[in-house]
Amino acid sequence: MTLAEATRKAGVIGSGGAGFPTHVKLERPVEDVIVNGAECEPLLYSDQVVMETRTDRVMAGLRLVLSDFARRGVEPKATICVKGKYKKSVAAFRAAIGRDEPIRVLELENVYPSGDEQFLVYEATGRIVPEGGIPPMVNALVMNVGTLAQVAEAQDGRPVTERMMTVGGEVENPFVAPVPVGTPFSAILQAAMPKIEDYVLLVNGPMMGRITEDHEEVTTKTMGGLFVLPRRQSHVSRMSRPLSTEIRLSKSVCEVCRYCTDFCPRFLLGHGLEPHKVMRVINYDRDLDTKTITSAWLCCECGVCDLWACPMFLSPRVIFRQFKKRLAAAGIRNPHNNADVTVDHYRKFRGIPTDRLTKRLGLSMYDHRPQSQAPRVEPNKARIRLDQHVGAPAEPMVQQGQKVARGQMIGAIPEGKLGAAYHASIEGRVSQVTEQSITIER
Numbered sequence: 083m084t085l086a087e088a089t090r091k092a093g094v095i096g097s098g099g100a101g102f103p104t105h106v107k108l109e110r111p112v113e114d115v116i117v118n119g120a121e122c123e124p125l126l127y128s129d130q131v132v133m134e135t136r137t138d139r140v141m142a143g144l145r146l147v148l149s150d151f152a153r154r155g156v157e158p159k160a161t162i163c164v165k166g167k168y169k170k171s172v173a174a175f176r177a178a179i180g181r182d183e184p185i186r187v188l189e190l191e192n193v194y195p196s197g198d199e200q201f202l203v204y205e206a207t208g209r210i211v212p213e214g215g216i217p218p219m220v221n222a223l224v225m226n227v228g229t230l231a232q233v234a235e236a237q238d239g240r241p242v243t244e245r246m247m248t249v250g251g252e253v254e255n256p257f258v259a260p261v262p263v264g265t266p267f268s269a270i271l272q273a274a275m276p277k278i279e280d281y282v283l284l285v286n287g288p289m290m291g292r293i294t295e296d297h298e299e300v301t302t303k304t305m306g307g308l309f310v311l312p313r314r315q316s317h318v319s320r321m322s323r324p325l326s327t328e329i330r331l332s333k334s335v336c337e338v339c340r341y342c343t344d345f346c347p348r349f350l351l352g353h354g355l356e357p358h359k360v361m362r363v364i365n366y367d368r369d370l371d372t373k374t375i376t377s378a379w380l381c382c383e384c385g386v387c388d389l390w391a392c393p394m395f396l397s398p399r400v401i402f403r404q405f406k407k408r409l410a411a412a413g414i415r416n417p418h419n420n421a422d423v424t425v426d427h428y429r430k431f432r433g434i435p436t437d438r439l440t441k442r443l444g445l446s447m448y449d450h451r452p453q454s455q456a457p458r459v460e461p462n463k464a465r466i467r468l469d470q471h472v473g474a475p476a477e478p479m480v481q482q483g484q485k486v487a488r489g490q491m492i493g494a495i496p497e498g499k500l501g502a503a504y505h506a507s508i509e510g511r512v513s514q515v516t517e518q519s520i521t522i523e524r
Contacts, residue, residue, distance in 0.1 A: 085150040085237065090495070092236030093303075093503040097245065098129070098197065098226030101304045101471040103502045104233065107223060111151035112158065114222040116206045117144060117230065119164040119171060120190055122197035123287025124440040127451045128246040128306045129227050131258045133164065133171035136231050141178045143230030144185070146237055147223075159184035161206040167192050193433030194289065195347055195384045199224040204351060204425070212421035213353045213380055219421075241489050241505040242303055251309035251448050252278045259456035261301050262507035264464035264522075267308060268297040273457045276310045282318055284309040288443050289385040293321050302470040309448065317443045320395065328400045329364055335394045336361045342387035342398050345432055348380055352423030355380040357387045357398035364401055378405035379416035390434050390442060464508045465521045468493045473500030478520055484512045492520050 083091075090105035098118055117140070121129040133140065144160055151158040164171050166189035179185045188206055190196045200211045202224055209220040217224050225233075232242050243263055247270075250256040254275040261270065267283060283294050286307050301308075311318050342357035349355050359374040381402040388397035409415075440449050468476040476493030480486060486506040493504035506522055514521040 088236045092241040094232045095471045097228040111156035112223045115160040116224045117162040119227045120197035137174040139231035139234045143233035213418040214416045243507040248307040256452040257456040261459045264466035265301045265461045269461040300465045341391040345391040350426045350429040378402040471502040
């Protein structure tokens with residue numbers, strides 16, 4: 083069985099981003115394999131724990147990828163990108179690298195968004211991914227440390243059934259621990275014990291995450307954090323503003339100062355994305371600027387424009403997100419693919435210090451790595467979504483009432499389509515099967 087086949091069977095997807103199926107990434111060998119250990123989102127410590135406690139698994143996965151590419155005629159090399167402040171992780175990786183291995187450690191500054199794959203490609207190789215493009219276009223591949231650990235497990239025949247998560251905020255028992263895929267938030271909250279009554283939940287990090295009040299929502303393979311925040315906390319209010327409010331505020335107070343553009347990570351890499359121009363389109367309701375509107379496809383929604391750069395707390399990102407929805411609904415694809423781009427001269431001066439960013443968000447009091455013994459989250463029920471990845475939803479392989487063992491495949495990739503497989507994260511009986519999810523109860 084090839085490495086791609088093993089990861090396909092195990093249901094490995096990118097654990098640090100949108101959830102692109104890993105077996106597809108491995109189909110095309112590249113010269114540069116870039117390991118993402120930056121974990122740039124404030125409050126998250128999941129990848130740090132993986133790097134420190136599962137260094138051998140991460141390195142095993144990386145070596146498997148390098149060996150697989152070498153067997154297919156490519157001479158690959160690897161760059162492990164880790165923030166310099168993660169001293170234990172840096173030391174662990176340096177100690178694990180053999181003398182003659184084509185692997186190096188690149189220490190990154192503590193800036194946001196250092197975990198962005200296009201940021202990492204440039205830092206590691208000096209090459210720029212074209213507009214609207216992906217790393218393989220410049221002969222590179224970016225893989226999260228958690229994903230590489232899962233690649234090693236897949237080669238040993240163990241499927242993905244859990245995800246390392248950071249749980250924190252206003253809780254008595256913050257922790258970083260592996261949590262079964264499909265665990266209801268209510269089970270996590272029971273282990274964490276919220277200290278306040280009037281709260282909402284922040285899913286993933288504060289920059290690219292979202293707010294929810296649904297305690298029956300469940301964890302996924304790509305979910306790295308869950309935080310209990312006061313309902314009236316300033317950042318919660320900011321993230322909860324409706325689109326109508328964003329447009330009204332923009333028309334009232336936007337200064338067109340272009341700070342949102344000057345700090346935009348994509349603009350700084352030379353891409354044709356200028357957030358301040360989208361604010362002009364909204365503010366003046368005239369001269370349909372087609373180029374600016376379609377440039378929404380280039381926005382990675384990192385949150386720099388609204389949560390850091392704008393002095394008036396406006397959100398070009400929300401406008402771009404809305405444009406993406408409308409463009410997709412109209413069947414308009416991304417027309418921007420310029421590869422002849424040059425890095426902005428000021429890029430090296432505009433990295434955003436993560437500590438200052440966390441203070442700006444009003445979340446510094448929650449930015450502490452939990453030191454207590456992490457509990458073992460063992461839910462009585464798991465609802466495993468079949469659409470956690472990029473591509474077509476998986477097809478159920480089980481029926482209501484059927485007994486399943488932990489690790490048993492319950493969802494398969496539809497024939498001829500991009501997708502990912504899913505496995506039971508707990509042992510029990512299937513209580514519900516729909517096109518969207520499979521629920522298992524102990």
